[in-house]
Amino acid sequence: MLREKRLGRVRNNVFDRMCRFLSTVLPPDNLFPPSLHVMQGLVECPEPSKYEHHVCKQDHCRFQYAPKHEWWKHAEDKCPTCGEPRFKRKTSASGGLILTPQKAFWYFPIKEVIQNKFFNNTKWTQLRRSDMEWAAQDPCNFFGAGEARRLNALFDGKLMHPHSGCYELGMDWVQVFNITMHSVGVIGIRSTDIPIEHRGNREFSDVLLIIPGPNEPHNLDIFLEPLLEDLRSCGPLGDGFKVSEHKMVDGLQEIVEFMHTVFLVKWHVDRPALGALLKASSVAAYMACCWCLFQSTRVGNGMYPLGYSHPEPQTLLHKDTDPPMPPPSKYMHDDSLKLSHDQHMHVAGEAEAGRFSAKKAGCRGVSPVFKMLPYADRNNLCLVPAAHGFLHGLVKGLWEKILYKGKRTEDVAWYTLSDEKRAILRQRGREIRTTSEFGRGYKCVVDQRGGYTMEDWLHFTETFSPLLRHGDILHEQVAEMWELLRGAVLFYMRACTPEELQPANRRAAREKLIQYGRLLQGTPRLLNGDEDPNLLRMPLSMCTPNLHMLVCRLFEQEAAQGCTAHNLEFWLERLMQLVKENLKYRICMCPERLFISDHCLDLALDNCSRQPGIRSFDEWCPSYRSLPLRGNKEDMDEGDEEGRQMIGVGKAIRRGDQSAVHEVAASFLRRLRPAGWALENLSPNCSNIRRFFQADIPLVGSVNAADYSRAKSRVSYYVLYRLAVGRQGNEREEHRVAKVKEFLMLRPAEDQADADLLRLAVCDVIAGVPR
Template identity: 20%
Template sequence: MTDVEDNGNLDDNESIYNFNDTENLKVNADIENSKNMEKIKGENRVIIDFNNTESESDNYDYDSYEEDDNINHENINDKDVSIGMKLLETKVKHGLTDTAFNSVLSNIGLSISLYKLQKKLHQSVSLSPIRIDTCKNSCIAFTGDYHLLRECPLCFESRFDSNNKPVNITNFFSLIERLKIQFSDSKRAKEFLYRYEYTTTISNDNGNYDDIYDGKLYKKLVERGLFANPTDIALSLSLDGFQIFKHKTNDYWVILFINNNLSPEIRVKKENLLITMVIPGPNAPKDMSTFLQPIINELQVLEEGILCFNGYTQQQFLLKAYVTHCTGDIPAISKCLNLVGHNAYKGCRFCNLLGTCHIKNHHIYFPLNKQHGNLVLRTHEEAEDTINQLLMETDKSKKESIIKNTGIKGANLLFKLKGIEFPWSFPTDIMHLYFENIALLMYLHWSGGFFKDNKYNKNSYNLTKKELEYIGKLMKESQTCLPLEFGRALRDISKYHTGFKAVEWRNWIELFSVPLLKDIFIDKHINGWINYVKAVKLSLKYVISNDDLQEIKCSLITFYNYYENEYFKQDQERLSACRICFHYLLHISENIEYSGPCWAYWQFPMERLCGMLIPMVYSKLRPYTSLSNNLTLLDQLNHLQYTKEGKSIISNSECQKKWTLKQVYGAVEDYDEEFYWPSCDYILNEKESKALQKFYSNKNIELHGIKYGRLLTRDGHTISSEWIKRNKPNSRNNYSIQIRYRENEADDSKIENL
């Protein structure tokens, strides 16, 4: 094996490889890396035999079908393959059945079947998942110390059925294989240089928080010797649970990686999200570390480096990747860190605040009391010491005492990774905190539904039923005025607040809460809430300055003090108001300081992904098999563009659309915008021509032309004109123009609403 230098590239003088022979370079890299993959597979005790999984007709064994010998690939039209691949992507994303898809292919006259398309795709992109046996009830995965067990140690269900086949499986999608394929593409390999280019540009060292690389955590890792090469990859791990059926009987969990070496503009596009594992139901995992085991094994290999071919430099190099952040809601982070969670006396993962037990419901809550200025932050070393104590302690009562006093239940695999620094590698997700937790709880306070004992729901901040209905009515009436850019249309908050999505709560906080509450609340309540709104708006900025950071910190502290004084009131009967989510507000500024702006680690990409996965499950009998097979196809389709054969397939389907002048007009000098249909011949009237002559200081204005109904902006937004404005009651107006008239100024022209 050729020695690999520290800079991540082989020395041309010492290398035995011919760098002009790119095909041999790729083969050599594959040979070297096959040993690493065999190590991973051996350690995980898994079987790569996905094609033999028992399933419905949507699962294919590409190596055993008799049809293979009868397929004459020379007779398959390349154009048909290209079109078929695009249709296959549509089938996977929208859950089209096999029968329906084959009918579509037949109806449009394509000389190719679904099976042949899948076979062709598998030949072009040889990505297949690694199969791992799991407990029937999803308690554990049979990895690591459990790999030889024949029954679950927690629920005692058998690992195998009567035919000695696994009762339940999960599939692990390799990061190494996908990164190798992507790096082999010249354009993609250049895109991976974003981290290096960003961190070596002097203009970015301005004290602002633009990305995770501006945080203290990344800079600390660099000081340790990580990210020494331009090609080193920074990864974020994200995990969350979701329900695939409306009746909520199957609790699936997704483990996802985000490649932070991609620029923010493309980082979380759906084709760039790296799904690594979907853990099947019916229940949530009880021992998450057993599912993380194969992922950690592969990440440790990536930390040491694998030989890889760089399509941009046309050289081999040592590819390294490090996980720096892990994101999720509080239960998800507690699972992967092996913490007790929010119902522990030490429930905060950032500090050692001691919780208080409610005398009636026996839940733990987190008022600051006298600890306000004495919050001692946790450290990585402290957590490791606690874990070592738990591993060495044999007395059960003493072990329980350690767990109670620290909130840590035992070892977690993430601490084995070089890029993990507790607690700052696990920042707070503001999507759950700001929008799905705090916003809902505050609304419950205002509507008088927070406390179980109704006598505590009568306060000066309460809104009457009439006031709530009036607010909901105004929100509903403003639906048509909210542009699509702000997300889904508003709903009546008085009726549908329990079903509000995060983006709806965001719009409520940012756009509507203060204007609708300012004339109802007394000064101290509206001013208290304004501090929260101010902090939320600043936290949502893509670039956060040091001044913004201090403002966020001060605003959240002020809001928290107001909340404790007015909602908790130092009354033990109202202790349930002190949920841990309110305490986490006090750590937001520290999260930004260590990990950069909040958008870099919020859970919106994960929530969107979960929504994309649900349509892929169209088999109610074997939902996980259906989902897993479609994920495999989607992964292959996403990587098709990075392979030589895949590029050939894609290029055959690319053709430039040609529009007539009546449909699209974009030949306006110095402008990127385009005019779009509908259109008609038009003659300017006298008033319009005079207005244009005055505006352009030109009397030679052409009166004859074409009038268009839409304008496509440079950022891809479509603006419709008054001419084609829809008058439907649910039509939303995406754009509007504010015009201010000076007094006594003549109105020379009519300004049409956009």
């Protein structure tokens, strides 16, 4: 019932009243739990206060951890810096005093998460290091890249030892409400030890740390302290910790205990979180890059890293000389501006000590990550947020400029589209039909791009843009820029084989981004200082820190961490959605506590489900999900040996549709003549025919029909239809798009001994140019 409560999003007070009602109306001496609290105790749900840590209200310090029953011993604790008390005192209704922490965050110990989420999961343990020999030879995989070789050599082969484990962290801030600003920090974890195709599964990632809102903290270090302490003690510099690996062998569960060593090998962050983690300057600073010392240029009221088409003067790091010398000019991709790990640590240490200004250093000090984990490389640990940079940065930024429609009093820019061409894009978009395996349909880029997610921009770049911009829709120079950007996006987000990741291809992708930047910045001025009258310039504000970051770091990152397509941050975005879905439409003062309470219940239910002898409600009653409200077993399809199956409960054919359905079924029998079937076997009132709206098809997956009532807007009803054209002996196969109208199941009568059950998909084949 608790699982049904979580899946159905039943509120705590409603569920508590249901428990009280059922325990009352059931016969006396029943064992039904009378409240939610009792039911949580039965599944050993931990209290949220178990994971609660207290910090100063001004983020100056972290107080000593204390369980809730010992809070009164620390009632007088105060921050040594600002003097703020640890607790607020409130008076209860009975007149007693209640201690409430001024500010708290929640940390799930990494030892507990790794044991419960990973090693207790037999699916994960079966996948763990199952392809290690192949992965160590694959340059696209982390274990075949440079950073894995460095760590393995540094610790004498310990990284590749079977008892070690590599893990990735991710950090982001999520806006949990739609009506007000409330930013909650989330740090998640996933394993690198399983094959790449399984790493993004929600089952194999979990929440480690929740940082309270409504704003981002001034000092992130104190929130990371318990996590970094555990990573150090469990890592190669510590003793590790004992784990119990649950593994299925010949249908039986075996438990093996060993000392496990944790390696932190990747940290996924977006650009704001990257600056907070590395104590780096903001994107609006002179030194905005986290990997090099290239100086941005002031353009209007903003700072933009230029240096694509011509070098830019680097004045901040230029020392005065006698006689005076002009500051050097550098291109943004000049390797002499890049720093090694030791150089980064030296510059950050000087800035922290006050001997080097943060304006020149590009950072405020040394990140606590590298103080606690000295084996981590600053250049390689934090990954470039490629999905954010490419999709929400470059692709979205370019098309916002192209589709910008200003006021009538504004001059029309040369790169924007006219109303006529915008109308052409709308018309072409209305004619796009995606097949069912595509998943997400096309949304008009002209009118609906405000709701585009990163996935939408990726599909637009890869699939829809060639159809939409066919011909001379875009200006010639803009079209060239888009092709350069599109080629770079598809390489970095799709290339994942050793053949695709050849050095020549990597250099070509980087050169496309640099050439894109050159077209944005434009050629230098003429010798007399005047603008070339034939030159068309884009706004320099499009030379964003995102573009600089991608050009500066992605090439080296692929050599150190493997291909970019394996290191995207989509898994972290799915974890953010978990938090948002849990708190959506809930009104509360502290949404973090609500999420922690529900997450603790989820952890307890996961532990219960893995206990031997305990079965879920679905296992006790497998047909529960598909029980018909009306109908009987004959209206359901049990499927065949090859995996074909109609989903749900078949519907009887309505009287008004019987003639059309009978004609469709008769046409099928006349053309294909299945064994045991004849036209007279079809009932005129279609009594032996049932209609379905969803089906599982081998090698295709789950396909929905157009009348599927539970479908959402993103579900597609279109499939790719193979059509045999030509006469016998000279036939050829063509592919056309077809719209699935419905599925029909023809059940043979008792006297049809040789007839099999027939499953039909009724489609409208769209006429047009075959694919």
